[in-house]
Amino acid sequence: xxxxxxxxKDILLIEVMPEGIIDxxxxxxxxxxxxxxxxRLVVLEIxxxxxxxxxxxxxxxxxxxxxx
Numbered sequence: 001x002x003x004x005x006x007x008x009k010d011i012l013l014i015e016v017m018p019e020g021i022i023d024x025x026x027x028x029x030x031x032x033x034x035x036x037x038x039x040r041l042v043v044l045e046i047x048x049x050x051x052x053x054x055x056x057x058x059x060x061x062x063x064x065x066x067x068x
Contacts, residue, residue, distance in 0.1 A: 005049065012049035017042045 002015040020042035022034045030052050032045040046052055059066035 010047070010049050010051075012046040012053070014044040014046070015042070016044065 002013075002018060004013045004015070005011070006013070017036075017040060020036050020040060022042050023037040025032055025034045027033075030047040032047065033041055034043040034045070036042055055066060
C-alpha cells in the first residue's frame with residue numbers, strides 16, 4: 001500500500017493494489033474509489049483531504065461518530 005498527498009490539489013491518494021488495472025471509478029462526495037473490472041479496490045482518492053481528515057480526526061479524538 002502506498003499513500004501520496006498532493007498539497008497543491010489537496011488530494012490524498014491511497015493506492016491499495018499497485019498492480020491493479022483500473023476499469024471504473026465511483027464517487028461519493030469527496031471520495032473517489034477506483035476499481036478493477038471484477039470490483040477490487042485499486043485506488044482511493046480523498047478530495048479536499050485536509051478538511052475531511054481534520055473532521056474525521058477531531059471526531060475520533062472525542063470518541064464521536066461522523067458521517068462523511
